[in-house]
Amino acid sequence: MSSSSLLKPLAQALVGVFDNHQQAQDNPTWFVPTRVWQYPLSQQIDGNYAIFVEQAPLLKLEQPYRQRLMLLSHPEGAPLQVMYRAFRHPEAIAGAARDPQRLQGLTSEDVLELPGCCLQIRQEGDRFIANPPQGAKCCFEYQGKTRQVELGFDITPNCLYSRDRGVDPDSGQGLWGALMGAYEYRKYDSFPLPETWT
Template sequence: MNLSSKLTAISQYLSGEFTNQEQAIAEPAWYVHLRLWHQPVSLFTEDSFTLFAEQANILKLDQPYRQRLIRIQKHPNQTSLQVQYYMPKNPTALRGAGANPTVLKSLTTNDFELLPGCLLDVTANHLECDCYHFKATLPSDRRCCFSYAGNTVQVSIGFETTPEEFLSYDKGIDSTTGKATWGAILGPYRFRRVRS
């Protein structure tokens, strides 16, 4: 499969609405039941496929959070893919856009801030079903940080995806101790698509 076909495949695997209901029921002490949206947006279309991401606790669907932009593009070496994250300059203005994508139609690149250290390298392994397993990881020499409420927040990000499943490894990191403080501390959040 050529690189543009891989870009198409990973974009299809990531797009949609997801839930980790099975995991949350099986391990409620460790995993909050979440709804996750990955909505395609028409930004950086010259060389990328871009998604608006947002999630919410299933008990508070009217209070979504963690808005971000996920830009999937060819790596400069042209033999693999990479994923660049962006943060909205005004997250409140986009609250609820995951479930209501009409809000996203007026977005421009000026609505987002590049997060330079939040750049993942993607590997692709061919599966028997003529599909792929993609894994996006943050190299050890990069630190993914952003400003929130006047503080610098460090996160460890990464994911895996196949046609059936999306696994999120995102977690908050205490910059003093280097230990995880929230998120996928005991392993990934395991999401299944409920809507394309």
């Protein structure tokens, strides 16, 4: 199956509302109960289909954080890719996953490129596996400091296994996120893909 024909099944698996309630209940020491929204935009960003991503503590849904965009791309002759974008003003878009009409006006001007924050996709059965290209480093500036995130996930129709973890850019030591294995987010609601996604 070509990368182009894989894009829609990948998108259908990615969009939805997820949480890791069961995992956090079983192992509260290492896994924070979290909800993740992944909402498809009807408009393209930089010529690519886009998914708005936001998360919040399950017990404090009114405190969302880590707003970002995932752009789905299938360059000719290359693997299917997920590219990440940051928001210029994340505080202005916070909470939009629960009020998606606020996403309708988003354009490329509202986001920043994140060099190195890209994943290549391969398919194994009903599972899509996303890993960074060899040697890629996802770094960004936050509160005057350079932050680094090691990105990666597996996605099936019913579950998102997130391997994202923050690391110290100097030592490589894990700081937050999937330090003891992937976060297992079960999908309990989905979103239809917009008609503009052909």
